[in-house]
Amino acid sequence: MAGETPPAQPPPGPPPRPLLWRWRHNPLRRRTDTLHAWIGLGALIAVLAVAPVAAVLVGDAARRHYEDTARHQNLTRYETTGTLTEDAPRHPEPGSDEERKTRYPAEVRVVTREGRTRTMRTEVRPGLTADNTVRLWITADGEATDPPLSAEEVRSRTMGWSLLAAIGVALTGAAAHALAGLALRRRNLADWDTAWAETAPRWTTPT
Missing domain, CATH: 1.10.287 (Helix Hairpins)
Structure with a gap:
């Protein structure tokens, strides 16, 4: 319509500029x-x-x-020996690097420091059979747990x-x-x- 001001059209996005262009004196800055x-x-x-x-x-x-x-864990956890009460699953690739890193949950029987016999589940190497012994960490309450945090x-x-x-x-x-x-x-x-x-x-x- 006559006399109307057309809407402002903002300039296009800025083109690539040299490094530190904002610091240089120029009339468009x-x-x-x-x-x-x-x-x-x-x-x-x-x-x-x-x-x-x-x-x-x-x-x-x-x-x-x-x-x-780590100090608290060292005070409240200790390492002991447990006896497998069942066979651990076998890894599908015996002798492989993956088998050496893989651990499967299995049931073990542990005698605590107090002389009580407890049965719990822990992670063991694949292929171990019942009556094999494993080392594991347990809490003061007799529950299987992870080892304390190491310095590394x-x-x-x-x-x-x-x-x-x-x-x-x-x-x-x-x-x-x-x-x-x-x-x-x-x-x-x-x-x-x-x-x-x-x-x-x-x-x-x-x-």
Whole structure:
């Protein structure tokens, strides 16, 4: 219709630009471009500063937790000998590497420290027959359980939590930068609409 201002058409997505283009002086650079660059630099510095600290703090907390867990397990668990009361299943590939790593649940009879005879299920090598003896860990209550955490397991879990903490900080910084970029893009579009509303009437001719 005559006299109507056509809707603003935002510019297409930004073409590939050289590295650090937001820092270079040029007539097309907007204040939001410079602001976005400073936000990105600040996020990078923050991540580089905070990630190592977070990794150390989280790793130290995880190490103390798992060391306490290992000490408690060593106090409340002990290794003993059990006797199979049934044949363990045979592996379909005897002599293979997989057979050496595979364990099957089987019923064993154990005499606890208190002299009580208990029957329980535990993981054993495939192919063992009844009356064979196996080593297993049991709790103070006489239940089969896993061995206490080893020093290597404590180190591995500690390193895992440290790495997760560092990655978490990096992802948080990236998310903050992305959200800032989205907010600045919306601001640019709003400014574009305002500028177009002022300019478009000069380009329209009444009919």
